[in-house]
Amino acid sequence: MQKYHFIAIGGAVMHNLALALVQKGDQVSGSDDEIYEPSRTRLAKAGILPAVYGWFPEKISADLDGIILGMHARIDNPELIKAQELGIPVYSFPEFIFNQSQNKKRVVIAGSHGKTSITSIILHVLKDQNIDFDYLVGAQIEGFDLMVRLSDAPVIVIEGDEYLTSPLDRTPKFFHYRHDIALVSGIAWDHFNVFPDFEVYKDQFLKLMNQTPESGELIYCEVDPLVNEAAEKSSITGVKTPYRTHPAKIIGGKTFLQTDLGLLEIGIFGDHNLQNLQGAMEVCRALGISTSEFYRSIPTFKGAAKRQETLASGKTGILFRDFAHAPSKLKATVNAVKNQFPDRRLISVQELHTYSSLNKEFLPNYANSMEETDVAIIYLNPHAVALKKLELMDEATLREGFKRPDLILFTESQALKEYLLAQNYSNTNLLLMSSGNYDNLDLEPLKAKFN
Template identity: 50%
Template sequence: MTKVHFIAIGGSVMHQLAIALKNKGYQVTGSDDEIFEPALSNLRQAGILPDHTGWDAARITPDIDAVILGMHAREDNPELIRAKALQLKIYSFPEYIYQESKNKTRVAVGGSHGKTTTTAMIMHALQHNHLAFDYLVGARLEGFSQSVNITDAPVIICEADEYPASAIEKRPKFHFLHPQIAVLTGIAWDHINVFPTYDIYKEQFAIFIRQMQPGQVLIYNETDTALATLVKATGQHLQLIPYQLPQHTIAEGITTIYFGNQQANLEIFGDHNLLNLHAAKLVCQELGLSDAAFLSAITTFKGAAKRLELVAKNEHCVIYRDFAHAPSKVKATMEATRQQFPGRKLIAVLELHTYSSLNAGFLDQYAGALDAADTAVVFYSKHALEIKRMPDLAPELIKESFGRNNLQVFHQRVDLEHFLQAQDYQDTNLLLMSSGTYDGLDFSKLKDLLPNK
């Protein structure tokens, strides 16, 4: 029996891989210095919750076939030191995914934005058409009990992240997947704590393209100028399939998509989602799915968690929650909401939560990002700054960086709540964008903001 040990098993994706391998029949153990929900309950239910928290070198024994190292673990971790001393095979998460999928058709969906949604669309279409596949995706998806699944299926669909693989492997995760079919959705500078300049960030995508073997398939967003230029310069050894905004119409709040003589009404909307959909269709086509089969499936796709996720609605107002945090994602989400509801006012609330967004040197990348809103708000938590050991941000600097003098800036949750309660939502939509939680905002209570008439 294959024996695998996870160092930092409590991570949101790490624990999902651990459960998937347990379900496959592997002997799985793990450790962590803290494990929170839902990982805590998930691991307990699977029977692989560590019997105590903390690191213990005694857990590392010579009979372990693989040690999988999570991002939370540091180089001085005693279990890692012991594993090195025993010369065990040590893998980062993506390195191990590759080991488990060497004999599969690997699909990797990369890019600065739209990775999760595009991956989710592919998964939804394949599942709808009863095709067997493994997967790795960074969000909760309707119809899937896990975010990672490893079986004997012939195909694996992977969301391909550009963040470093582990504490000892600083290269981006997507460099280790080696796909036969790849998607690149676009390039927009992010993760400045890891990639301090745009050129360094862009080079990671060039490396990804150069690593692909001649004749393999690269599906790319040709409307992204930076990406199209990069693909032209580095991808000529590949089978290149460009995609763009597909033909569509919007009527009475419903978007209809057209491919040839096939059409489908969608539950999602926005140009960025339609671009993602086109990429997903092309991947499914490479995997043998017809346009008719794909469109039949995509009519029931509701989106990934926190991606234009519906919080509450009535005939006068819709409240959405979205994961958008990088400038390009914020702009795309704003434009989508405007296009879908052109006659309504828009209140947009953006939380600065990531290292990049809370960095004074990066803030000018947000210039004009909230211009599409009638009322624009930026929230940041001083607690988040303290955790990241970053200096405070001046509201004046935030307003100047966004280029909007009437921008509302809050750093206390209670002040944001009072502001939201004071607004008129008649014929108005509310859009909340963040990779965080607004310092604990109760989203279930937002339905109380809907106007009664």
């Protein structure tokens, strides 16, 4: 049994890692200055919810085996300073995951978009094929209690994020996993606050590719020109495996894979998801799963939470929720829903919530990303904009940036709710896209419109 303390235990991945260690039999404590649901309830149920919010140096004792430092903490955090004074090992969560998996085959799924979906597909197939594995994924997946598992399994599948590692380490998380197998799905500018130069952003993925060992494998989406360019530039001597979009047909609003076994109905749709599926298949092959075994497992995959998730469905309309926030994700999701149901009207609502999306300088990257939707709506929370110390963009600015002269802007959650509830959803799909929650918009009345 090891003894660990989490600084900023309330984060999505951090609290899942804490719960995974409790499940493993380790002793866990933690601190945070704020903890929201569902982290709060889950930590309380496990008996490790901090009794009082805040930072307490007295929690840090010399008998700790390690400190796990969350990105939310600051470098002057009093608990961190005390740990450094006592010489206790301090890990970011990616460093800790590597520390716990040095003797495993490490698979890292990276890319500006699609990494959660690809990781989720791989996890589903491995579980369905009764293969023992560990994992780290950025969303809750059906059939998995936690977003992290650490055990004695010989393989770990990791969703590798290019965002910063910790307050002490301003490099991308995915460098720390030291992969045996890496997949790169796509490159499209994101994290504008950290990578204001697109060339620097792209270079992170080339560096990741170049980490592939001689005995390893790089799997990459050659349909994405920037990924393909980076893969061709990479100097690795290991195996390079390109992939494209899996052939499929849409019949009656359902997607069917075209396989040697015939048409196979699946629960996900859209070109990006078909690329994600093909990439996941290549990873599974690299782990010893045959194509036929993959096809036997994939029909029961329903998708990751908030990734083209169906919240409500009626005879002629569906309410979808998606995590899309960056331009490439937004465009891919809108196009996927419209292509799947070309005869239905599509109302799309995008909440601009991240630093990049709220930044006026980054706005031109959203040009034509909502071109395929019939009604384009943007929601901005003035409080969120103020917290990021940015300028609140008006409707004219957004219309020019998105290249949608008919774009509608809402800055009040209640007004957005009233507008959406007033719509007729006969032969209409509604797509809600955000990494936030529209200022706690109650979705239940909207769901009722589709019953």
